[in-house]
Amino acid sequence: MKELRGNMRLVGALVVIAxxxxxxxFALTVFEQGSIWASSSRNTRLRQTSAQRGDIxxxxxxxLATTQNGERVYLANNSAxxxxxxxxxxxxxxxxxxxxxxxxxxxxxxxxxxxxxxSALFNGKQRKGSSVELTIDARLTAAIAGQFPSGYxxxxxxxxxxxGEVLAMVSLPSYDPSNPADAEDTxxxxxxxxxxxxxxxxxxxxxxxxxxxxxxNVINQSFSCAGTWNYEGGxxxxxxxxxxxxxNLESALSKSCNVAFGKLAYQLGLTRMRETAETLGFNENxxxxxxxxxxxxxxxxxxxASDLVWSxxxxxxxxxxxxxxxxxxxxxxxGGAMIRPWMVKRIASVTGAITHxxxxxxxxxxxxxxxxxxxxRYMRSAVQSGTARKAAISGYTVCGKTGSAETSDDKSVxxxxxxxxxxxxxxxxxAVSVVIEQGGAGSGLATELARKALSASIxxxx
Amino acid sequence: MSKxxxxxxxxxxxxxxxxxxxxMAFQCISMVLLAFRTNPIDTQxxxxxxxxxxLTGLTVGLLGKLWPLDRAILILSLLxxxxxxxxxxxxxxxxxxxxxxxxxxxxGLFAMCVGIMMMRSIRDWRRFMLPLxxxxxxxxVSPWIIGQExxxxxxxxxxxxxxxxxxxxxxxxxxxxxxLAAGLSNxxxxxxxxxxxxxxxxxxxxxxxxxxxxALLLYFLTTVFMYYAATSNALLTLAGLGMGCGxxxxxxxxxxxxxxxxxxxxxxxxxxxxxxxxxxxxxIAIGSGGLFGMGLGLGSPRNVPLYHSxxxxxxxxxxxxLICAVCVLAVYVLIILRGLMTAMNAxxxxxxxxxxxxxxxxxxxxxxxxxxxxxxLPLTGVTLxxxxxxxxxxxxxxxxxxxxxxxxxxxxxxxTKDIDQLALKEELAL
Numbered sequence: 001m002k003e004l005r006g007n008m009r010l011v012g013a014l015v016v017i018a019x020x021x022x023x024x025x026f027a028l029t030v031f032e033q034g035s036i037w038a039s040s041s042r043n044t045r046l047r048q049t050s051a052q053r054g055d056i057x058x059x060x061x062x063x064l065a066t067t068q069n070g071e072r073v074y075l076a077n078n079s080a081x082x083x084x085x086x087x088x089x090x091x092x093x094x095x096x097x098x099x100x101x102x103x104x105x106x107x108x109x110x111x112x113x114x115x116x117x118x119s120a121l122f123n124g125k126q127r128k129g130s131s132v133e134l135t136i137d138a139r140l141t142a143a144i145a146g147q148f149p150s151g152y153x154x155x156x157x158x159x160x161x162x163x164g165e166v167l168a169m170v171s172l173p174s175y176d177p178s179n180p181a182d183a184e185d186t187x188x189x190x191x192x193x194x195x196x197x198x199x200x201x202x203x204x205x206x207x208x209x210x211x212x213x214x215x216x217n218v219i220n221q222s223f224s225c226a227g228t229w230n231y232e233g234g235x236x237x238x239x240x241x242x243x244x245x246x247x248n249l250e251s252a253l254s255k256s257c258n259v260a261f262g263k264l265a266y267q268l269g270l271t272r273m274r275e276t277a278e279t280l281g282f283n284e285n286x287x288x289x290x291x292x293x294x295x296x297x298x299x300x301x302x303x304x305a306s307d308l309v310w311s312x313x314x315x316x317x318x319x320x321x322x323x324x325x326x327x328x329x330x331x332x333x334x335g336g337a338m339i340r341p342w343m344v345k346r347i348a349s350v351t352g353a354i355t356h357x358x359x360x361x362x363x364x365x366x367x368x369x370x371x372x373x374x375x376x377r378y379m380r381s382a383v384q385s386g387t388a389r390k391a392a393i394s395g396y397t398v399c400g401k402t403g404s405a406e407t408s409d410d411k412s413v414x415x416x417x418x419x420x421x422x423x424x425x426x427x428x429x430x431a432v433s434v435v436i437e438q439g440g441a442g443s444g445l446a447t448e449l450a451r452k453a454l455s456a457s458i459x460x461x462x
Numbered sequence: 463m464s465k466x467x468x469x470x471x472x473x474x475x476x477x478x479x480x481x482x483x484x485x486m487a488f489q490c491i492s493m494v495l496l497a498f499r500t501n502p503i504d505t506q507x508x509x510x511x512x513x514x515x516x517l518t519g520l521t522v523g524l525l526g527k528l529w530p531l532d533r534a535i536l537i538l539s540l541l542x543x544x545x546x547x548x549x550x551x552x553x554x555x556x557x558x559x560x561x562x563x564x565x566x567x568x569x570g571l572f573a574m575c576v577g578i579m580m581m582r583s584i585r586d587w588r589r590f591m592l593p594l595x596x597x598x599x600x601x602x603v604s605p606w607i608i609g610q611e612x613x614x615x616x617x618x619x620x621x622x623x624x625x626x627x628x629x630x631x632x633x634x635x636x637x638x639x640x641x642l643a644a645g646l647s648n649x650x651x652x653x654x655x656x657x658x659x660x661x662x663x664x665x666x667x668x669x670x671x672x673x674x675x676x677a678l679l680l681y682f683l684t685t686v687f688m689y690y691a692a693t694s695n696a697l698l699t700l701a702g703l704g705m706g707c708g709x710x711x712x713x714x715x716x717x718x719x720x721x722x723x724x725x726x727x728x729x730x731x732x733x734x735x736x737x738x739x740x741x742x743x744x745x746i747a748i749g750s751g752g753l754f755g756m757g758l759g760l761g762s763p764r765n766v767p768l769y770h771s772x773x774x775x776x777x778x779x780x781x782x783x784l785i786c787a788v789c790v791l792a793v794y795v796l797i798i799l800r801g802l803m804t805a806m807n808a809x810x811x812x813x814x815x816x817x818x819x820x821x822x823x824x825x826x827x828x829x830x831x832x833x834x835x836x837x838x839l840p841l842t843g844v845t846l847x848x849x850x851x852x853x854x855x856x857x858x859x860x861x862x863x864x865x866x867x868x869x870x871x872x873x874x875x876x877x878t879k880d881i882d883q884l885a886l887k888e889e890l891a892l
Contacts, residue, residue: 003649019798019825025797045746
């Protein structure tokens with residue numbers, strides 16, 4: 001009997017501990033994620049509540065969305081309103097990623113304090129939800145959208161790489177949040193967060209990072225480029241079959257030499273490439289807090305040499321979101337520390353109580369500071385003397401990398417035009433990524449737009 | 463009886479009286495609130511506002527007078543059952559649901575009394591082991607012959623078609639525990655355990671064939687834990703748990719519905735309209751409730767399929783809020799702790815093991831369904847004991863609680879006898 005009691009005490013204690021742990025876990029999860037769950041566009045309660053939605057405000061205090069006489073009102077300027085639709089969303093919840101949807105629980109305060117709700121019940125006033133203040137600059141966003149080459153689709157993200165503040169997200173085609181039902185195909189998508197694009201040559205930054213991190217001698221290595229390279233089972237060609245001759249890593253990046261990077265990926269092997277890519281956030285469900293991004297993808301296994309070689313130049317099955325690409329560029333600019341991008345500065349209730357305030361937070365160190373500065377130097381020479389010359393802004397040091405990503409096997413579709421880069425200046429720490437769908441080879445369109453976006457950032461934000 | 467002993471008892475009586483008063487007040491106030499929610503006034507709710515506290519008070523008073531049972535377990539069980547009735551009144555589509563549930567609860571109280579009396583009157587349970595095991599197997603097999611499939615599991619049989627259906631796996635839980643306790647009592651050697659273990663394995667096999675994963679898991683874990691407590695054979699217990707894990711892996715590869723469950727649990731958002739719908743709506747309901755809840759009857763938990771049975775915890779979280787939901791879990795912990803004390807104090811290993819089995823089953827079942835509702839564990843279709851809508855589960859759980867109470871009353875009597883004897887010895891010594 002004594003032994004029985006001892007055993008029962010042990011098992012009973014285990015059960016009770018498990019039970020208490022489960023309860024605590026439950027409470028913590030709900031406490032942390034409850035409002036995110038409640039904000040889901042599938043929550044029908046949000047349409048039933050009598051509360052008035054709170055305001056959405058940009059970093060300068062411009063009111064992007066407010067409620068007047070029961071109607072949701074967005075910016076008066078037509079093009080600015082459309083430009084900000086990807087960020088702000090709409091109260092019908094057509095865009096699931098917009099602040100209107102993602103923060104609807106806070107905008108409506110559906111689970112606010114009992115006291116406030118009781119007082120609302122007694123004084124008969126309509127409750128008003130919290131206001132959400134963003135790090136986004138509305139003028140900058142509208143300016144970038146205005147500069148976007150007309151007739152094209154794509155996206156632009158601008159980040160402050162020191163603090164992680166998201167300054168602008170443009171996704172085109174856009175739609176009118178005042179009339180959300182009338183929209184072009186795929187307009188509800190925020191391409192910055194949800195657009196999974198083949199990165200093409202901008203991915204060479206990752207291949208370069210992998211090489212520098214894994215092999216200290218690679219920096220002295222030179223590659224011979226005859227414009228095309230036949231490896232076992234296939235061949236890789238440089239743009240326009242240009243023979244770059246003998247190149248080192250720096251000139252390979254600034255000239256965007258496919259052969260050199262194909263060889264580099266081949267000598268690194270898939271395991272090391274994958275390790276670096278995953279350190280940088282590929283194949284990872286990144287938990288950023290203020291918004292959700294789709295998972296970028298890097299192949300986890302290879303069928304043949306082609307997969308590896310083409311992955312090295314960002315083709316094959318590699319996919320990336322523009323926001324993630326900007327994060328990678330930002331970590332190069334920021335000495336190898338990946339910063340967590342954030343968008344919500346402050347959430348304040350009607351009474352002025354601040355229920356949430358954002359701030360700079362490091363995501364993790366993704367490469368050594370030395371690697372980061374080497375890549376930055378190579379990117380600078382790409383702007384000074386390589387493929388990214390159109391990104392140069394006089395008076396500032398711009399570093400960048402162009403890309404043109406093939407999305408079809410037979411070249412029947414124009415390539416996507418990419419640019420990612422940053423200003424090397426601690427007073428203007430801005431990183432940008434531009435994708436222009438079917439923008440054509442040479443990536444001139446994307447590079448020019450990136451320059452305009454960076455100049456506008458300097459102009460509007462300072 | 464010593465003076466200190468008397469004072470301790472008096473203090474306990476005051477405590478239980480306080481607890482009882484609080485529970486009765488909670489029942490009355492909640493139901494009155496719900497009655498005046500609608501226009502015209504919900505007479506059924508008003509009736510329940512009077513009936514529930516009265517019945518609670520009477521049950522506790524009467525049973526407490528008859529037998530010296532553990533009143534805390536009794537009152538807390540009644541509290542849970544009334545939370546079930548109140549929540550159902552607040553959220554159900556038609557008033558028939560809470561009415562039926564209240565009738566089941568009354569039947570449950572009756573079953574509880576039967577449980578107390580059976581536990582107190584039957585001394586030699588070993589005689590009943592074989593017939594009980596036989597009944598258990600027959601009942602578990604019965605859905606195969608006269609059964610119905612509900613929510614993907616074939617675990618129902620209908621007594622009166624379309625009116626009274628019961629779930630044998632629920633009713634057989636106390637039977638399983640009693641058979642195991644009888645077979646494992648008095649520290650048997652491994653060979654002597656084999657028949658009951660084979661019986662438990664057979665039960666699990668039948669449940670697997672009926673796709674009743676929740677019950678299967680509960681039967682299995684209860685058996686393993688009772689085996690360990692009875693024999694202290696850690697090696698074989700771990701081997702049993704390992705076998706269970708192995709079986710789970712095999713089941714994962716062999717059965718598509720197991721894979722589906724796991725996939726939904728890992729990420730319900732991939733298919734929010736179909737397979738993930740239930741879980742997502744549950745999370746949304748819990749999230750909408752926030753800390754203090756939407757208010758009794760003010761939420762809309764009906765968006766969650768099975769909001770009244772498997773997902774009632776999500777409904778409670780939405781209506782009452784996170785803080786109250788955690789308090790409900792605390793009530794379970796209290797019942798479990800008191801139940802464990804009862805198990806420790808029991809005089810024979812059979813009674814000890816029975817009480818232990820009941821408590822462990824109750825704890826595991828609550829964990830499974832609460833974890834399932836909140837995406838912490840994969841969802842298995844079991845009820846929240848004493849709270850969820852469903853006659854089989856409610857009556858069977860009340861019966862188990864009755865057995866537990868019966869054991870606690872016998873413990874108290876034995877204790878009194880001990881004290882009397884001690885006093886007699888002291889007198890003789892003088």
